Amino acid sequence: MAAAALALSLPTAAQAAEQPAVVPQVLPMGVAVSALPLAVEDRTGYQRTSFKHWNAGEIPADGCNTRAEVLLSEAVEYPEIGPGCALTGGVWWSYYDDTTVTNASGLDIDHMVPLAEAWDSK
Numbered sequence: 001m002a003a004a005a006l007a008l009s010l011p012t013a014a015q016a017a018e019q020p021a022v023v024p025q026v027l028p029m030g031v032a033v034s035a036l037p038l039a040v041e042d043r044t045g046y047q048r049t050s051f052k053h054w055n056a057g058e059i060p061a062d063g064c065n066t067r068a069e070v071l072l073s074e075a076v077e078y079p080e081i082g083p084g085c086a087l088t089g090g091v092w093w094s095y096y097d098d099t100t101v102t103n104a105s106g107l108d109i110d111h112m113v114p115l116a117e118a119w120d121s122k
Contacts, residue, residue, distance in 0.1 A: 041120035051115055070109045079104065 027035070057064045064072070064085035071087060072078070079090025092101045101107055 042122075043116065043120050046116055046119040048115060067109050071104050071107065076100075 055066050057066050057069050062085060063083070064081070068085045068087060071090070071092070072081075074092055075090045076093050077089070077091035079087040082088060087104050090102070090104060092104070092107055093099075094101055094107070
C-alpha cells in the first residue's frame with residue numbers, strides 16, 4: 001500500500017512557541033486520508049473572477065502559458081511547438097487511467113479539482 005507523509009496537526013505561532021515542533025508521520029494512504037479533518041463546505045466569499053485562468057508562464061515572451069508548460073514537461077514524446085506555443089503531436093501517459101494520450105486537448109491539467117470545490121473545502 002502506498003504511504004503518504006501527513007502532518008496531523010499544524011500549530012499556530014503561539015502554540016508552536018509552547019510546544020515542540022510537529023514531526024510529519026509516514027502513514028498508509030488510507031490511514032492518512034482518514035486522519036483528515038471533516039468540516040461543512042462553505043462557499044462564502046468565492047468569486048470565480050478572483051482567480052486567473054492561466055498566467056503567462058515562466059517565460060512570457062515564448063507565448064507558452066502554464067498549461068502548455070505542464071504539457072511540455074509531462075510529454076512522453078515531445079510535441080512540436082508552433083507560433084504562439086501551439087502544440088502539435090506529442091504523446092502523454094495518463095496516470096489516472098493508464099492510457100496513452102495523443103491529443104493534448106484530451107488532458108485536464110487545470111481543473112482536477114474545480115476551483116469552487118477547492119474553495120468550499122478549505
